[in-house]
Amino acid sequence: MSTSNTIVVKTKRFFEEVGDMTYFAIRFLKEVFTAPFEWKELIRQCYQMGNRSFLLVSVTGFILGLVFTLQSRPTLLEFGAASWMPSMVSISIVREIGPVIIALICAGRIGSGIGAELGSMKVTEQIDAMEVSGTNPFKYLVVTRILATTLMLPLLIIMGDAIALLGSAIVENLKGEVSYLLYFNKVFDALKFSDVIPATVKSFFFGFAIGLVGCYKGYNCSKGTVGVGEASNAAVVYTSMLLFVIDFIAVFLTDIFYEV
């Protein structure tokens, strides 16, 4: 009895949370197009989320390309299809692996950061103080962060993809004696607009989801210092789940629109 009650309560809470988050998103969409615009804070957030994440994304991307190529090489060699390596790696990275892995990393770094930052501000009543002082905390704290993640994540993903391909090219150059020119020739031979455009479009949604969930969890944090940790943790968990849901929908739509 108690178990079923718990399930019902949890399900109810989940739906409430989803509804609440939808309202939060609608409020963001309302606030983003209305003045005043917090440009300085937006740029600061872009710097924090974009530039400061670049090193992490670069290292991850480079290792991703390197490892992916090293792992695939023996199988492709077995089939005598080593020349297909650039095509395979580029399509895999640009279409799927690059955006998802980089978004997950950013969810860990940026999402948790936003959740913890806003959560601690909420716990220490800084947000309330901003409201009292006449500043719109939603506009200043939430809109700028969500906008920053939405704009910065696609750029991080593009750069991460490029670095991953460079890592793959280095392996191919060292192990397969394939020149960089030939490698990138083959990469652009294999890639199509239908690979790059959907991946870029979905990365905007990934960025939006990271910002939205992080801000929502931090903005609605209410259990003292424990709540801050929970908000930070929930932001990462929820964002990761949401990223896969968005990815599934994006792939589904791409398949419909680009189906020959």
Place this chain on the structure above:
Amino acid sequence: MKKTASYKTRVGLFVIVGTLLLVAALFFIGNRQHIFSKNIKVYAIFQNVNGLQLGNNVRYSGINVGTVGKIEMVNEAKIVIQMMVDEKTGAFIKKDAIATIGSDGLVGSMVVNILPGKENLQPIVSGDTIPTYSKIGADDMLSTLNVASDNAALLTSDLLKITNKILTGEGALGMLITDSLVTQDIRVILTNLKQTTKGANQLIVSLDEKISKINIEKSAAGVLLSDTLVGNQVENIVSNLERSSLDISETTQQLEAMISEIHASESAFNYLTKDTILPKHIDSTMLEIKAASKKLNENMEALKHNFFFRSYFNKKERLEKKKAKTSKQYKQ
């Protein structure tokens, strides 16, 4: 304030680099698909496009010159494909160039290969339809292979039967392989053959020596062998002989037929040749005739001296004398 400016610069750089990367990637991809170059539309009609897709490459002499822009089915046996061919390369493609659909490697995607045409023709222009050539598809190859494998199965089963028979010693081939006596016989035959060949060789050598000793040019054989006139004559003789032998043979046949006819019939000749009593009768008759003719002679002599017939005989005698005299004069 200083810090904000620094943020702006860094963020600006970051955004520009990221955007440039995206634009460059899109440009390179677009360039590969000939999106930014001037294209001409060339059409080709196929019965089967073998899985060709929009955006597949179009190759001319092994160079990617464009992409497939449209695939449209006009009716059940006619599929029109539109190829977007680079204008610069299009100048080298002649109107009689042939389009075929092939595979890019063993597991690669499909490509349209344009085979060069004759040099003296006009180059293609936008809207032209070039002739096509359909290669044998994988399905056709597989169906042919299927028939071939069926035949191979039948063939192997027959071969199996034959080998079984051979192994059990049935038939001439089986006996040849399994029977040891036959092997011995063959060995003996081969030995004999070897000896015979050896003897024949010796014979040939000795004949050669003898022939070389003969003065071919001056001998009858030499004349026969070298003189063409003699050859012609010999040929004539032989042909005449042949004809004569044919005539003789014919005559013999006729004679045989006649003799057999004589034997078979009841003719006087048959009677004369076969009857043994008849010669006796003839003998006696001949004796009688002889006596009768003697008597007739006597009678004729008496008749000569007869009064009635004397003048006739005298006249006859005179005429004979006269004839003898004339012939004598003629001879002189």
